[in-house]
Amino acid sequence: xxxxxxxxxxxxxxxxxxxxxxxxxxxxxxxxxxxxxxxxxxxxxxxxxxxxxxxxxxxxxxxxxxxxxxxxxxxxxxxxxxxxxxxxxxxxxxxxxxxxxxxxxxxxxxxxxxxxxxxxxxxxxxxxxxxxxxxxxxxxxxxxxxxxxxxxxxxxxxxxxxxxxxxxxxxxxxxxxxxxxxxxxxxxxxxxxxxxxxxxxxxxxxxxxxxxxxxxxxxxxxxxxxxxxxxxxxxxxxxxxxxxxxxxxxxxxxxxxxxxxxxxxxxxxxxxxxxxxxxxxxxxxxxxxxxxxxxxxxxxxxxxxxxxxxxxxxxxxxxxxxxxxxxxxxxxxxxxxxxxxxxxxxxxxxxxx
Numbered sequence: 328x329x330x331x332x333x334x335x336x337x338x339x340x341x342x343x344x345x346x347x348x349x350x351x352x353x354x355x356x357x358x359x360x361x362x363x364x365x366x367x368x369x370x371x372x373x374x375x376x377x378x379x380x381x382x383x384x385x386x387x388x389x390x391x392x393x394x395x396x397x398x399x400x401x402x403x404x405x406x407x408x409x410x411x412x413x414x415x416x417x418x419x420x421x422x423x424x425x426x427x428x429x430x431x432x433x434x435x436x437x438x439x440x441x442x443x444x445x446x447x448x449x450x451x452x453x454x455x456x457x458x459x460x461x462x463x464x465x466x467x468x469x470x471x472x473x474x475x476x477x478x479x480x481x482x483x484x485x486x487x488x489x490x491x492x493x494x495x496x497x498x499x500x501x502x503x504x505x506x507x508x509x510x511x512x513x514x515x516x517x518x519x520x521x522x523x524x525x526x527x528x529x530x531x532x533x534x535x536x537x538x539x540x541x542x543x544x545x546x547x548x549x550x551x552x553x554x555x556x557x558x559x560x561x562x563x564x565x566x567x568x569x570x571x572x573x574x575x576x577x578x579x580x581x582x583x584x585x586x587x588x589x590x591x592x593x594x595x596x597x598x599x600x601x602x603x604x605x606x607x608x609x610x611x612x613x614x615x616x617x618x619x620x621x622x623x624x625x626x627x628x629x630x631x632x633x634x635x636x637x638x639x640x641x642x643x644x645x646x647x648x649x650x651x652x653x654x655x656x657x658x659x660x661x662x663x664x665x666x667x668x669x670x671x672x673x674x675x676x677x678x679x680x
Contacts, residue, residue: 350376350428353411357421361413364422369405372426405429443485445593449497450488453477455539456503469506469574473539476578477585484586498552500585502541504577509533509569512562535561537573539581543588553588557581599629600648604638605668606679612638614663615679622658624651648675 352375356368405428412423455470474491477500481489490496512532542554557580561573606612612633619628619642627643644651648670655677656665669676 351425352376352428353423353425355421355423357419359419361410361420361422364413364420365408365410365424368422368424369408369426372408372424372428373405376428439484442590442593443487446497446589448485448487450490450495451481451486451498451500452490452494452496453481453500454491454502456501458503458505469537469570470502470504472571472574473502473504473578473581476582480582480586481589497546498589499544499546500541501544502539502581504537504539504574506537506570506574507535509535532562533569535559535570535573537561537570537577539577541581541584543585545592552592553584555581555584555588557584599641599643599673600646600651601674602640602642602651603674603676604640604679605677606636606638609633611663611679615659615665616640618655618659618663622651622654624654648673651675652677 352372354368354371354375356364356366356371358364358367405426407427409425410422411425414421453474455473457470478489478491488496510533512534537559539557539559540554541557542551544550545552557577559573559576559580561569561571561576563569563572604612604615606615612630615638616628616630619625619640624646625642625644629641629643631639631641633639642651646654652665652667652670652675659665664680666678666680667676668678
């Protein structure tokens with residue numbers, strides 16, 4: 328059983344069900360400067376409000392801090408910070424601050440968590456090939472630069488299995504990078520207005536146009552889930568830097584487009600109804616899982632967590648919650664007593680007896 332995924336799912340659910348508002352906390356922070364102390368106070372406040380999934384020993388798997396990058400981005404969830412007290416001690420600045428932290432369920436943080444969770448934190452490989460007109464001088468430099476940018480973007484979003492090898496993975500990101508030579512830019516200087524006689528005028532600028540053709544494949548069925556082309560048009564006074572500039576532009580664009588494709592893939596995972604279940608024991612949950620998999624109109628299920636007699640299951644289905652309940656009770660027959668206790672447009676609440 329993958330305890331890391333269970334913890335992530337549970338934490339995400341708890342966070343999504345917290346109040347969609349802001350919470351004010353008073354915390355202490357320290358640093359070598361007042362700015363560092365305030366930054367420390369903000370981080371502590373966010374950790375306190377958002378809960379254990381930001382910083383917890385439960386997220387330590389084989390000495391790896393899962394979602395370490397998320398913790399580094401917590402500053403974005405602070406709406407205000409007021410320093411109440413400040414003092415110096417032992418070369419450090421210590422502050423007491425009142426911090427207003429947003430715990431909005433639709434935040435970018437939760438969208439990232441949901442993205443990773445819905446794809447089951449897949450293993451993703453990134454491999455860029457190179458072709459171009461500079462005789463391979465930058466064969467290692469530029470593909471590695473684009474690969475690193477894509478990996479950094481994925482890790483920043485919370486993916487924990489981003490690899491550089493083509494071994495056993497769930498998704499492959501494959502690209503072909505072309506880096507153009509730096510070309511001097513010249514403009515015509517007309518000697519006679521309306522005439523055809525001109526001489527080139529040097530501008531001192533160089534230009535490099537680079538292109539990346541990339542696709543993302545789902546290894547399970549060899550399906551291409553997305554393709555894109557990114558172009559970088561570098562312009563610089565230094566011919567040596569212009570190619571690198573064009574690749575920088577490609578790397579940034581490619582990283583964003585990879586995330587967008589994976590987000591679309593994650594959104595396809597579930598056209599779902601979320602089922603909230605009250606049950607007295609785990610055996611009934613296991614029985615419900617078995618019945619749901621056999622229920623007509625249900626294409627798949629995802630068990631998010633089971634604790635304290637309550638369970639959450641996402642059912643991949645086009646059925647409405649009411650119709651899903653009817654189909655479920657019909658499939659259950661006399662093997663399990665299922666009672667509906669509430670519903671909404673995307674939610675079904677039931678109890679098992």
